[in-house]
Amino acid sequence: MLRQIITLLLAQFVAIFIFCCGFFPQKNVLKGNADFIIESSIQTQSKPVFDKFVLIVVDALRSDFVFEESISNFKFVHSLINDGEAWGFTAYSNPPTVTLPRLKGITTGSTPNFLDAILNVAEDDSSSNLKEQDSWLKQFVRQGKKMRFFGDDTWLKLFPLDFFQEYEGTNSFFVSDFEQVDLNVTRHLPHQLETQKDWDVLILHYLGLDHIGHKGGARSVFMPGKHAEMDSIVKNIYENVDENTLVCVMGDHGMNEVGNHGGSSPGETSSALVMISKKLKQFQPPLHQRDVHLPITTQFQDGEVNYDYLTKVQQVDFVPTLAALFNIPIPKNNVGIIIPDFLQLLDSKMAAIKVKDNFNQLASLLGRTLEVKNESINEEFEQMKDLQEVLTKSATNYKYPILAAGFGLLTVLTAVALWYGISIMQLSKSSLLTIVLSLLLGIATFSSSFVEEEHQIWWWVITGALLLSQLYLRKALGLHFVCFVCVRLIRGWNNSGQKYTYDNTIFELLKANPGVQWYLNILTIFTVGLGGSLGDRLSFILSFSLCALCGSYKISWAIVNREDVPFWMQELAFKSCLFFTKEHTNPEEVFGKALVPMAQFFFKYFIACLVVKISASKIGVCKANLFSMLSILLMFQSPTANIPLFFIFEVLRAALSRLFTDYYGSNTYFVSLSSLLLQYFTFYQFGGTNSIASIDLSNAYNGVPENYNIYLVGFMMFVSNFAPTIYWSLYKSTIPRPESRKWILYAEQKIPFLIFNCVVGVFLLIACYVFRFHLFIWSVFSPKLCYFVSWNIFMNIIIECGLESIVWAVGN
Amino acid sequence: MSLKNKRSSVKKSVSFSDDNTLTRNNLKKHVDHDNPPVYVRRTTLTVPWHIFALLYYYIYISNSYDTVALLYLLIPLQITYLVFQFNKSTVYGKKLLKIKLPLVLISLCATLLLTIPTTVIIILFGAPLIEKLFETWLLSLHLCFLAYPAVYQVFNGDFKVGLWKRYFVMIVVGAWTSCIVIPLDWDRYWQTWPIPVVVGGYLGALVGYSIGAFI
Structure with missing residues (x-):
């Protein structure tokens, strides 16, 4: 089953990739160099x-x-x-x-x-x-x-x-x-x-x-x-x-x-x-x-x-x-x-010639020949404006056969995925929910406002899901209330979308109160990082040192970027920075110079810890709690005022875990659906949107020296933008499960994702095709397609199939 | 003294769960004379015509969606609806209960108090916390007074919530569904908070009171 699902997942990616090849073609440009056209000798x-x-x-x-x-x-x-x-x-x-x-x-x-x-x-x-x-x-x-x-x-x-x-x-x-x-x-x-x-x-x-x-x-x-x-x-x-x-x-x-x-x-x-x-x-x-x-x-x-x-x-x-x-x-x-x-x-004579020349050149771009009239310059400008408008609109031509091939392949795959998925999931509540959710999000891609404001849909769905769960169970009011408070706090953390911006987001409030922010940050880094590793000494030492390193790097980074940090934290960070630089006198220099080596050391140390932990757990010395360790990395790659979000994530995760084990019998599809919802929801509430403008680069260069590697920077950019998404993707592995059916469960959890991606993909491709001459194609639909593709590569393939399988293999 | 005892024994049986409520479905199997069966008759009498009128007033007549004026109209109309329609369709045991004026007033106050937790819930559902707090409270007033007949019956029926829950749920579902228009880029006045949700709540109540007896 696992193999079939992964094949479908990869095939789906190929289909979308083919579509993109036809959708983002090279523009047709005229070759050769221009010469003067009108009165060239003069x-x-x-x-x-x-x-x-x-x-x-x-x-x-x-x-x-x-x-x-x-x-x-x-x-x-x-x-x-x-x-x-x-x-x-x-x-x-x-x-x-x-x-x-x-x-x-x-x-x-x-x-x-x-x-x-x-x-x-x-x-x-x-x-x-x-x-x-x-x-x-x-x-x-x-x-x-x-x-x-x-x-x-x-x-x-x-x-x-x-x-x-x-x-x-x-x-x-x-x-x-x-x-x-x-x-x-x-x-x-x-x-x-x-x-x-x-x-x-x-x-x-x-x-x-x-x-x-x-x-x-x-x-x-x-x-x-x-x-x-x-x-x-x-x-x-x-x-x-x-x-x-x-x-x-x-x-x-x-x-x-x-x-x-x-x-x-x-x-x-x-x-x-x-x-x-x-x-x-x-x-x-x-x-x-x-x-x-x-x-x-x-x-x-x-x-x-x-x-x-x-x-x-x-x-x-x-x-x-x-x-x-x-x-x-x-x-x-x-x-x-x-x-x-x-x-x-x-x-004046030259001016008239130049305007004519411009006019002529624009007309030739459209493939029209110049109608020689002795118009006044003003009229010529009016006409040129019209030409310009036409020209800027019809800038690209699409390769229709490739579009059709990509779309056709995806439609076939979607049919297969639906048939296959439902044959495994059966006609149950979870399969119904998956299909309703996919259709909802799929239809929403036709509306430019819903693409721009996609976070609103996810928020709406999340509240609806919690409401439904409460009405269905009638019990566990307390747990649902905790979940509601958590998601509401996450919702209030950042602005997303383009329509509404609130000045009083928690992000902004924390920026304005750096003292509170840093106490929360430190609290979060240590509670999340040490979560589950309190019992045995080895994991405690590893996690604690990673947390300390992460905290002092974040503080130093903030100081270099002139954010306010409580004084005693500055001193601690300063002392830790002294390990990484030869400079000893000027504090500003110390922080500036220590930043890159410190981050590099963090990454190396992180990998070392990971290796130690995996091998130690193999021989049974310590618990293999990779989740909290990976969370430290995610916090390391997050903007400073977003770090306390992870504390809320942790509370929400605990509540959901209780809810699923106590009331839903750890139903694997419900767990999977909740992961899907929270991945998207937190992605948007972390500050992400469907616009290229909101890609956050500030953490993509942690530990990057002057001569950097583009792939590494790209990878870190992805991690920092998808940090909450990765957290909620790995959360599936923390729900208690019978060890013997591990890989079957792992495969089953992929099915809702597969159906969702296929159905939304089909709708998105249709939307991109239908709106290919629309005013918003380059500002709304194409960026959405790019996000969809990168979500496919990064989340569905690298994280869900790669990283997650490692976490599952190591086990809890 | 004996009266007092009796009351306190009633109090002991207060329950917010569905278990004690006898509805039409289990009427015949089990007859408990201390707790007479309660149900809403399946008649067109329960259709809240005034909500149609109020919606028409709100959307077409009132000056740019006057939410406050709508509330002033809603409260007396809901009381009238309760007295002449809803209470007359609610059967306790085998009889209709007369409307109790003190209970009408008590449940009015209770509804007013209910707006506070409702405001909290609306905020949990995503309303802004600091900005537009008055609008949010106004919305919760509307939603609570839409539920007013059900609140009265909860009091009347010794807090057996089960039967009445569907009316609350329908209003919540209506309000929740209507949020979908808020993000659209049509830039209409009626997209401002809380107008769509008020309309959604009314529609939910309309459907809820009309078909509540049938579910």
């Missing part, structure tokens, strides 16, 4: 407006970071805009708002492909290369301009290295570093500014601001300092260049208040764009900038910030504007429109 002969270009990309530079009063610290940029020497814009960056697709947008002017968002994580990929695609960099190269690049090495993956005369890449994945990553870029600046004759285009890409966002959110204490640093860089450059140089400061995307990005919320899609040149003073600033004094005070709309400051443009509009100003052909796949305000920099 265009080639005319002189460009500027002859030097400095592009400063500041990663995740949201519009309000530059323009808004309460948050912005770009004082020099403000004065430039107020003097009219700089023009500011709020640029809409098309989702997915992560660096790689956005860079493609900024350089080629095209709309991104969803696959790029995932490739942004899996970095060693060559298919996202822009060697063959037309971009303004390529056009500059064709004109023989000399380019230099310093900053995020994503650029070096996108473009052939021979584009750049000089370059140095910095790595974008080491998020915990705020300072060095930017200093590595800035240190090249003095030399470059001295030798301005030797280059035409200088590109800088700063990552520090994005890193601060990921660690501490948009209003982190590190933000003002970083703003000032970026501001001084702009000042330094501006004061050292002549009036024929265009300096452009832009964000590749924004961020939400928590500092994450990837989705399509206003904060994430509103990035800043500032064009700076001494020449601009001679011209009229854009309409929306004329009577405005920067910094601007916040504009509230229904109590929410909308991040619209000054003129609103599309980020891709930057590309044709740049092409017009530097007199290069507009890149072939561009969907941007020249920003009208810049036309006054060209003479």
Whole structure:
């Protein structure tokens, strides 16, 4: 039975994988390079407006970071805009708002492909290369301009290295570093500014601001300092260049208040764009900038910030504007429109030609030929806007045969799984519940709001299940009450979804009361970690030392990230840090330097403990209680204010365990269903959503030195995001069971999961197919599909079949 | 003195379980004269027409779902419903009991007290704890007064809850089911807390009182 179930599970994964191959295809792009189309001889002969270009990309530079009063610290940029020497814009960056697709947008002017968002994580990929695609960099190269690049090495993956005369890449994945990553870029600046004759285009890409966002959110204490640093860089450059140089400061995307990005919320899609040149003073600033004094005070709309400051443009509009100003052909796949305000920099005849050229290029992308009419420029802009809308919508083409193959395979598998599952489970209450639950969640995938607010469904189902259980049993009121209080506390811990955010979540309350938080954290780490290992000495020693190590690492981590920690805990952590570093004097340095070796030691020690415990239990020296030990690892990988959740988990687990053994005769399917419910429920209440933006990276780098391994970081990212899910998946093994039927029970518990995944999978694939041209496909349905796939790989295969079978094999 | 003794002996038999309640089903098998069988007659008399009217008022007439005004209408209508419809369908032994005015008042107070644990339960079911506490209490008032006829009968029937439990359960199920509309992104006014749950509770009560005798 076990073998058949695992085969079905794997086959189901293959089916979904096939579907994804067809669903996330490469976008069809026009090959080759663009040339001037309209009046090409006049265009080639005319002189460009500027002859030097400095592009400063500041990663995740949201519009309000530059323009808004309460948050912005770009004082020099403000004065430039107020003097009219700089023009500011709020640029809409098309989702997915992560660096790689956005860079493609900024350089080629095209709309991104969803696959790029995932490739942004899996970095060693060559298919996202822009060697063959037309971009303004390529056009500059064709004109023989000399380019230099310093900053995020994503650029070096996108473009052939021979584009750049000089370059140095910095790595974008080491998020915990705020300072060095930017200093590595800035240190090249003095030399470059001295030798301005030797280059035409200088590109800088700063990552520090994005890193601060990921660690501490948009209003982190590190933000003002970083703003000032970026501001001084702009000042330094501006004061050292002549009036024929265009300096452009832009964000590749924004961020939400928590500092994450990837989705399509206003904060994430509103990035800043500032064009700076001494020449601009001679011209009229854009309409929306004329009577405005920067910094601007916040504009509230229904109590929410909308991040619209000054003129609103599309980020891709930057590309044709740049092409017009530097007199290069507009890149072939561009969907941007020249920003009208810049036309006054060209003479009127040239301006008309450039607009026509842009129009023509957009039309050719759609496969239409230009209807030559002598329309006014305004009408042409109107038409171009329509074209742009059509183009951004029809960005991808799907491979229908592959979609059909994947879907067909999954449908067949679902039928088999249903037939097989029900033949084993029989028509019982549990099989009915499984099917109702699967259908409910399956149908919910058709509604974009239920995908965004999936935590609400799980909460609804959990309360319903407890209610049903209470009405069914009529006894055990106390146990049900305890369960209810526990799930309600879990529910109140974090916000999830996009619609409602409560300010008074327990997470926020604990952040505001660090004293309480840390006492709870320490209490939780020790009670959960020592659970069940009190009887024998060996497990006690192992677990206790692991707990102590975990606690002191979490404290040190919090201190490095400037959270408040009670003083005596700081002292204890300081003493433990001294073991891991040679530094002895400056406490800040000690904590900073001890962090990585300490985490590495924790992981090594953890594995050693695991091995010792398994072998000791084999010879009968100690109890094989792997569950509590693994919980320590899960707490180690959780955000600090989420750690006390594990205490509640423990109480809930005890209550459920009593409930199932005393009243349900340890019914294996009920245990399995409760595990399924709690896995999803706690995943969302841990802060997870179905949006790429909420992936938490802050614990993915524990113990990772500079030269890191992408797979390790990826694995730790999964563990930290799925920590509660792993806990509730392994919980099944802690329910008392007859040892002789162990593996039969293990297999039986997989059946509800199998049915659930198959049925929901079928519905999800249909939803993705039906909504493939829907507005929300890239922001709602595709991320959901990605979550579904990663849930399949990570939870269903690695954890449920891998780790769990080890825990079962070792036994209790 | 003897009266006092008798009362206390009644008190001893107070039970919240189903065991002592005799319903129509076991009427013939077992007749206990100390505890006469209690059941609700299967008539259309129990259909709470006023809840239709109240729902119509709430959704179409009242000014942007005035939950407070609805409560003012609900309480007298529920009392009328109890006196003229529900009590007249409830059979104790072989007779109908007359409505007892003190008991009407006592159960009104009890219903009011019941709102406190109900508020706690609603919060356990996911209502925000700190924000919108008044709305949550308002909801619990509605739900409790919807259950008011059943509360009266619980008092009337020496706390034998079993028969009346289904009415409470139907209201809870109605309220629980209606939550499903809250996360939808339609951005309508009626999605705000607690409007959908109030409507759900009313629908649950409507179904509960109409078919309660048949289950």
